[in-house]
Amino acid sequence: MAETVASSASADKQEPREEERQSVVIVFSGDSGDGMQLTGDQFTNTSAILGNDVSTFPDIPAEIRAPAGTIPGLSGYQVNFSSTELYTAGDSPQVLVAMNPAALKANLPDLDSGGTIIVNTDTFNRNGLRKAGYESNPLEGEGLSGYDVHQVPLTTLTRNALEDIEGMSNQEKDKCKNAFALGLVFWMFDRPIDFTMKFYETKFASRPEVVESNSRVLKAGYYYGETAETFQTRINVPSRQAVESGVYKRLTGNEAIVLGLVTAAQKANKPLFYGSYPITPASTILEGLAALKNFDVRTFQAEDEIAAMGSVIGAAFAGTLAATASSGPGIALKSEAINLAVVMELPMLVVNVQRGGPSTGLPTKTEQADLLEVLFGRNGESPIPVLAPATPVECFNMTIEACRIAIRYMTPVFLLSDGYVANNSEPWKIPDPALIEPIEANFRTDPEGYQPYMRDEKTLARPWVVPGTPGMEHRIGGLGKQDVTGNVSYAPEDHEHIIRTRAQKIAGIADYIPELEVTGPEEGDLLVLGWGGTYGAIRAAVEQVQGEGLEVARAHLRHLNPLPRNLGNVLGRYKQILVPELNLGQLAFLLQGHFPVRVIKLNKVQGRPFQIREVADKIREVLR
Amino acid sequence: MAETVASSASADKQEPREEERQSVVIVFSGDSGDGMQLTGDQFTNTSAILGNDVSTFPDIPAEIRAPAGTIPGLSGYQVNFSSTELYTAGDSPQVLVAMNPAALKANLPDLDSGGTIIVNTDTFNRNGLRKAGYESNPLEGEGLSGYDVHQVPLTTLTRNALEDIEGMSNQEKDKCKNAFALGLVFWMFDRPIDFTMKFYETKFASRPEVVESNSRVLKAGYYYGETAETFQTRINVPSRQAVESGVYKRLTGNEAIVLGLVTAAQKANKPLFYGSYPITPASTILEGLAALKNFDVRTFQAEDEIAAMGSVIGAAFAGTLAATASSGPGIALKSEAINLAVVMELPMLVVNVQRGGPSTGLPTKTEQADLLEVLFGRNGESPIPVLAPATPVECFNMTIEACRIAIRYMTPVFLLSDGYVANNSEPWKIPDPALIEPIEANFRTDPEGYQPYMRDEKTLARPWVVPGTPGMEHRIGGLGKQDVTGNVSYAPEDHEHIIRTRAQKIAGIADYIPELEVTGPEEGDLLVLGWGGTYGAIRAAVEQVQGEGLEVARAHLRHLNPLPRNLGNVLGRYKQILVPELNLGQLAFLLQGHFPVRVIKLNKVQGRPFQIREVADKIREVLR
Amino acid sequence: MSEAVAESKLTRKDFVSDQEVRWCPGCGDYAILAQMQKVLPELGIPRENIVFVSGIGCSSRFPYYMNTYGVHSIHGRAPTIATGIKSANPDLSVWVITGDGDGLSIGGNHLLHSLRRNVDLKILLFNNRIYGLTKGQYSPTSLQGHRTKSTPMGSIDYPLNPISVALSAEATFVARTQDTNTKHLSMVLQRAAEHKGAAFVEIYQNCVVLNPTAWDHTTKADVRDDNIVFLEEGKPLIFGKNLDKGIRMNGTEPEIVSLDGDITEDELVVHQEGRENASYAYMLSRMEYPSMPLPFGVLRSVDKPSYTDMMFDQVEAAVEAKGAGDLNSLFNAGDTWVVD
Amino acid sequence: MSEAVAESKLTRKDFVSDQEVRWCPGCGDYAILAQMQKVLPELGIPRENIVFVSGIGCSSRFPYYMNTYGVHSIHGRAPTIATGIKSANPDLSVWVITGDGDGLSIGGNHLLHSLRRNVDLKILLFNNRIYGLTKGQYSPTSLQGHRTKSTPMGSIDYPLNPISVALSAEATFVARTQDTNTKHLSMVLQRAAEHKGAAFVEIYQNCVVLNPTAWDHTTKADVRDDNIVFLEEGKPLIFGKNLDKGIRMNGTEPEIVSLDGDITEDELVVHQEGRENASYAYMLSRMEYPSMPLPFGVLRSVDKPSYTDMMFDQVEAAVEAKGAGDLNSLFNAGDTWVVD
C-alpha cells in the first residue's frame, strides 16, 4: 500500500538519504483551531497500521480557548512510534511541527538537541511574534543553530494548492494547512497517505468539497517533501517484530473505561446506569457512554456530583450495574454519599480520573495525589477497594475487574485513573468478547430465611435484593445497624461487630486479586515499586538501567486496597525500595504504615508524567 | 452552709451509718421528659461547690423523642464525684436512680455489683414493665438480690407533697418528681439542698409557683431520706485537698469551644464570624455563639455545610476570625471547600466534633475515626494543621491555640473534638482574661512591594490583606498558581514550588507547638500513647498500673499535624508502644507511616469511651 | 400473577413494618403515616413495587415504618437516589419523604432538579417549620422573627414558600394538604400517586414538641375556615365558615370579596389545575396567611412526558436505529488494523 | 479621604486588571466585562470596596480581569463566599458572577438561599445555555432536544427559567438583559448596583463556540423586536418593530394584542416593578419565546431590609441590651464556686 504514493512521486530532486531509527517522538503544536489533535491522530494511526508500536499524549489548552497565537492557546499532540515496545509517549521529542511562533517558543525547551523543526514561516510576522512574546524573530539569528530547521510557508503553499477552487474563502483554505503539514511529515517518515485519504472520505462523506480540499493539500504536502530541496533525509522506523497477531485499535484510558463499563454490564447481564456531572478530565466517559444507548446504557447528567453519586446508589439499589466518574473537587463532593454506599453495601464503580490538585488545581494536568483521599477521605471507618490501572489499555480490563469485585463483594469500588492515562492512547489488541468471563450477578429472590445483612460465608457479601422482588421488602440506610438483620442499632457490640465485619470483608478481597508480580531479581538491593499511570516511565527506566547492568527489580501495584497478599513478603526481600509517584509520597506513606519498611521516595508534582530519564537517574543515584 | 438543712432535720429514726468514700459514680436515668439532665447538673454543681472534683457524661436519646417508658426514650446522666482528681466520668456507676423500669433494665448491666438502686415503684406497673420489655416485675423475685435496692413511690410522694396546691394538675405535679429524687440523693450523700433551692429561684424567677412546688418536693425528698427506715447509710465523699485556688465552673467541651472562639476573636481584635449547619453533636456550638451577639459575634445558619464553609472562607477573606463546626457527614461535605481555603491560604478554624461513623452512623455517640479523614480527605496535596484537645476544659485553650496558629500561618486549622469531649463536663478554673496572650493579627495595608503570595521568611505565611484596603486589590482562587505573585499558572515548576512551599509551611508549625511531654520513665518497656478524648481513661489506667508497680510511661498527642518535633525521638526510647484509640487504628497507622516503629493497638469502636479497666487490662497483658 | 394476588389481598396492615414507631407522642408524622398506609392498598400497586426514599430528619424515618422497599438515605439527597431507582426500574412507584430542612435547606437543589426533569417521583415535604431531629433550630420555612435555639433574637431570614419553589422548578403536579385533615390528606396522596411525572405535595405537619403552634391558624376550629380555601377543579374559589367569601381577580392580583349578594360566584376565580401557564398556580401560592386564605388541594396538575419515559424512549430509539448493542462490533468500530 | 480621591479620579481603565483576557474571540463575556468596567466608575464606590466573587466556568474568570478585590472560587459556591464577605464587612459592594451551570446546576441552592435572605449581593448570571468551560455539555437552561456532547440524541430535561427561579426565591430585585445590548446592559447593571438587598440579573450571553445560535431570536435585527418587550416603570407593555403590539391580561393570563386602533394602550398591562406580590413579575417571567415576547429590564424591585442590615441590627441590639461583650463576666456567668 505504501507504494501507491511513493511510486507516483516524481524524482525531481536528488534522492534523499534514508535513515533508520528505532523510535521517534514528534510533537505537533499549533492553535487549538489548527486541527493538531486530528493531525496527530492520523499520523499515529498510519504508523500503527504499518506495525509500529505507538503511544500518544495530547496537550490540550487549559480550560478556555485562549486568544489565537498565544501560548495558552496552544494545542499539542505528542506521538511516540517505534519498532519496539513502547511504555510512554516519550521523554522529549526529536521532531517539532510548529504551526506558529508560540508553538515554537513553548516546545523548543523540550526538543532534543539536534532535533528537527518544521515551522510555518507565514505566521512569523510581527503580530504572530508579539502574541508569542518574542522580541525578535527566532528564525533569524543564531537561536536555532543547534537544530535542523525547515522553514515552510505552510499557509501560502496550502492556499496555492487550493487556488483554483471557487467559492472557497482564504479562511476556509487555511483550515486545511494541517493537512499540508501532515503530508510533509508522512513523506519525511516514509509513510503512505492512503489511510488518511480514506479517513477524509469517511469523515466528510457528506461534504465532498472538504474531502477534495483536504486530500489535495495532503498530497501537496507530501509532494513538497519529495520536491523541496530543504529535506535531505527520510527517516524510517521499521515495523515491530513478533507482535501478537490480531486486530488492533488505539484506545485512550477514558475510551477503555467506556468499553469496560459496557462490557461489564453485558457480562453481568444488567443495564448500565451511569450518573455523572461533567468535569475535566472525566467528562469524556459520560460523553462516550451517552452515545451507546443501544446497549441499554442509561446516562444521567446530574445537577452536581452529589446528585450523580446519589443516583448511582439508587440505581445500584434497584439492580443496575451503576457507575460514576469524576475528578478532584468532584470526588471530594461525593465523599459523603460514597459513605452511604459503603454502609448500604451496594455494588458500584466510582472512577477518579485524577488531575492536579489541591482545589480546582490544574484541571487538564495529571497527578497521583488522591490516593490517600480515596482510601481515607470519609468519616468513620469506611473501607473501599481501590484499583489503579497502569496504562490506558489496562483501563479496559481493570474496569471489568473492578465491577466484578463490586458485585461479588457488594461494595463500592474506586478505580483510580489519572489525566495521563485518561488521554494517552496506545494500541489495544481487540479481544473476542465471547472469551471474557461472565460476571456472576444474581439477585436473591428467595424470601425464605432472608435477612438484609445476612452474609455469604466466603465473601461476607450480603445478598443483592432489588425492589420489585415479592416478599423481600426491606429498608436500609446510613444509620448504625445490626449485622444480619440490618435493623438500626445503637448497641455498642452491634456497632463494633459490623464495623469489623465490613473491614474484614474488604480485606478478604486480597484472596481474590492476583499477587504482586516482580520483574527482575527475586531479591537483592533495590525494588522499584510504582502504581497507576507511572508504569510506562518506570518500566522503561528500569529496563534502561538493567541494560546498563544494574541489578534492579520492578513491580507495579494495581491493587491499592486491599494490597496483594504477598506484598509484605516482596518488600522484605530487597534492601531498598524506591517508590516513584506523582505526589509528595502517598504510596510510600501507605507502605510504611502497613509494613515494617522504610522506602526511598521519588516525587514529582508538576502536572506532568515522569520522564524515563528522571526515574533512571534516581535509580542510578540510589545504587551508586 | 451544709448545716442549714441538716440541722433542721428531725431525728425520728435511728441515726444512719456514715460511710466515707473516695469517689462515687451515680447515674440518673429516666424518660427524656423526666428532667434527668437538670437533676444531674444540680447534683454535680453542689458537689463541685463542696470541693469535689467532678466529671459528667450525659447519655441523651438518639435523635428523636421515643415513646415514654421505653429504653430508646431514656435520658441518662452519669456523674463521677471525688475527693481526688478525676479523669473520666467513671467506668461504671455505684448508684443508679431509675425513674422507670426501662431505666433499670438499661443500666443494671453496668452497675457495680453490690451497688445501690433507687427505683420509682409507681412506674413498675403492667404498662411500664411492658414498655421496658420486662416479662415480670424485677422488683419481685431474686434478680436484684445482689444490690442494695430502695423502692420509693416517687410519684405518689411527690403528689402528696403538693397535695394542697390548688389548680395544679397531677401532670404538672409529676414534673416535679425529679426534685424528690434529687432531694433524696442529696440526703444520701450528705449534701445541702441550698444551691438547688437558689437555682430554682433564679431559673424560675418569673414563675413563683414553680419555685414553690419544686422547692417543696426537693425538701420532701431530703426529709424522706432522713425519715424513711429504708436508708441506713449516708455516704460522704470529702472535699479535694490541695486544689488550686480560684473561681471554678463546670464546662463541657462545646461550651469551652464557644468561650475559646469568643476569646480568640477578642484577643485578635476581630469580629467573630461563625457559619455552620446544625448537626449533632456540634450544633450546641452554634447555639452557644448565637447567644453572644454582644461580643460582635455574627452567626450564620447556612443552608448546608458547603455553604457554611463557603461563608467562612468569605468571612476570612474579608478579615474576621472565621470558624465553623460540624461532624461526620458534614465534614465530608465541607472537604471540597476546605481545599479552597488551603489554596487561598486564609486563616480559619474548622471544628470536627467526631461521632460514630461511617455515614450517618451513630450521631449521638462518640468515636475517633475521622483522624485520617481530616489529614487526607481532600484531593491533591493539601496539608492542614490538626489539633485535638484531650479534655472538655482543654477545648478552651486549644481553640485559642488553633486560632493563633491559623492566623500566624495563614491556614485553615482543624480542631478534632469528639462526642465525649463535647458533652462531658468538668471543672474549669476560670482564667483572668487579661492574662491570655493577645493574638497578633495584623492586616497588611502597605501597598509598597505587596504581592498576594509573598511570604514571611520565618513562617512562610502570606500577608492578610482585606477588601477595603486601598491600593492592594488582588484576586485569588483555587486554580494552580505561581508563588509570590499568586497569578494563575500551569507551569510545572510553579506548581511543584507552591505545593512544596505549602507543605513546608505547615511542617514548620512544629517549631511553634510544644514538644510531647512524657510522664513516667524516660525510656523503657512501654509507652502508652493516646490522642484526643481518650486522655482521661488512659491516664487513669496508667496511674492505676503504675500503682501496681508496673513500669509504664504515658504521653498524649494534642498535635496530630504537624507532629511534635520530638515525637520520633520519644518513640525510639521505648521497646513497645501501645496506642489505644476509638477506631480501628488510625493514629497507629499514622505513626508507622512517619516513623520506623511498630505499635501495639488497642481499638474500640462501640460509640463509647474507653473504660479505665479496658486500658489497664491491655497494659497488663502487654507487660505480662 | 403475584400482582393479582397481591392486589386483591392488601390491606392497611400489610404496609405496617415490624419496626417500633419512634416519633414523639402526638407528632403529626403519625397521622401522615396512617393515611399513607390506608391509601396504598387502594392503589392496586403490588407492595414489592413500592419504594420509599427519605433523607434525614424526624420525617425521614418514615420508610422504616412502611413494609415496602425503602432507603433512609442522607440529608437532602433523597430525590437523587430516587431518580437512580426510577431510572433502574421505571415500573416502581417511588415516594420521596422529606422535611422542610431536608428538602428545602440542604436538599433544595435536588428538589428543584428532580421536579424540573419531571422524574416520576411522589415527593412529600413534611413542613413543620423547624428542624425536628436536631432539636429545634429554625428552618427555611420558619417565619421571620422566630426564636429558636439558633436564633435566640429571632430569625432574620425571609422564609421560602415551598409551593412557589416547586412551581418555579416547572413541577407538573403541586399540592398542599395537612396532617390532621385526614380526608383531604388521603385524597391528595391518591391524586399524587395517580399523576404520571413528578408530584410535589407540601404537608403541613405539626411538631408538637418544638414548634407546636406553627399551624394553629389552619387547625383551630374557630379560625381555620377563614384561613384555608379548598381548591376544587372547575369550582370558584370560595371559603369561610359560611362559604361567604370568595377570591376575585383585581388586575393581575387576587382579592377577597364577600359573597353578600352584590358579588356573585361568576366573578370569582374558577380553579383550573391543568393550566399550561404556571402563573395562575403561582398566584395562588402567593396567597398567604394572614392576608389571604391558604390554598389547599391540587394547585397544578399538567401532563408532560416523564424523565424516565423519555430516557427509555431514547434507549429504544437507539436500539431501533443501531440495533441492540453488540460488543464485537463496538470493539471493532473505528480505525483498526491487523497484525498477522 | 482616600474615598474622595478615588471617587473623583476613577475611570474605566482603573478597573482593568493586568491579566490577559482569555475568552474565545467573540465571546459575549467581553461585552459584559467592558460594560462593567464602564459602569463601576460611575457608581462612586471606592475601588478597594468592590469585590467580585465567582464560581467556575468561562464566565467565572471574570474577577481576574477586574482590578478590584476578587475571589475565583469553586463551582457553584460563589454566593456562599460572598455572603461571608458581606457579613464580615457590610460596606463592601459584592458582586457574584456565575453561569447557567455554576449558578443553576451545582449552585442552584445557594442562589436560592442567598436571594431569599436578601443578602446585599449583585448576582449576575451569564446564561449561554451551555457548559462552556468543560467544552459543551448541556446546562439547566438548554432547551429540550438540544444535542450536545452529553446528549447526542437531544436533551430530555425541561429547562429552568432563571427569572422564575429567582422570583420563587423571594428575590427583591430581578432583571434580564443581554451582552450585545450595551446600553440596556449598562442601565441594568447600574440599577442592580443601586438596589439595597439581593439583586439578580440574568444576562443572555453568547457562547460563540459551543452554542452560537442560542440567542439569535433576541439579537438578529429582523426578529428581535418581535421577541423582546422592554419593561419601563409605569409604561404599558408595548413591543414590535413598529411598537404596534401590546400585552393585555385575559383573566389571569397575558395575551398579545395588536394596537391597531381597536385596542388602546389603556387596556394594556402597565409595568410596575415595585409590586409587593411577586405574582405579577412571575407572570412576566413565563412570557417565553416563541409564543410571547421576552421581558427585558427590571421585572421586580422592592425594598426590604437586607440580611446583613438585620444581622448587624441584632448585634447592636444585643450590645444595647447586654452591654458590649466582656470576657470576664462571660467567664464568670452561671454556676461558679470558689476554692481557696
Ligand SMILES: Cc1ncc(C[n+]2csc(CCOP(=O)(O)OP(=O)(O)O)c2C)c(N)n1
Ligand atoms: C449532612 C448532614 N448535615 C446535617 C445533619 C443533621 N440533621 C439531621 S436532620 C436535620 C434537619 C431536620 O429538619 P427537617 O428536614 O425539617 O426534618 P424534621 O426533623 O423537622 O422532620 C439536620 C440538620 C445531617 N444528618 N447530615
Ligand SMILES: Cc1ncc(C[n+]2csc(CCOP(=O)(O)OP(=O)(O)O)c2C)c(N)n1
Ligand atoms: C465541583 C466541580 N464540578 C465540576 C467542575 C467542572 N466544571 C467547571 S465549569 C463547569 C460548567 C460551566 O458552565 P457554566 O456555569 O454555564 O459556565 P460557562 O463556562 O458556560 O460560562 C463545570 C461542570 C468543577 N470545576 N468543579
Ligand code: SF4
Ligand atoms: S421532634 Fe417534632 S417532628 Fe420530631 S418526632 Fe417530635 S414532634 Fe415529631
Ligand code: SF4
Ligand atoms: S467557550 Fe463559549 S463561553 Fe467559553 S469563552 Fe469560548 S465563547 Fe465564551
Ligand SMILES: [Mg+2]
Ligand atoms: Mg422540619
Ligand SMILES: [Mg+2]
Ligand atoms: Mg454556561
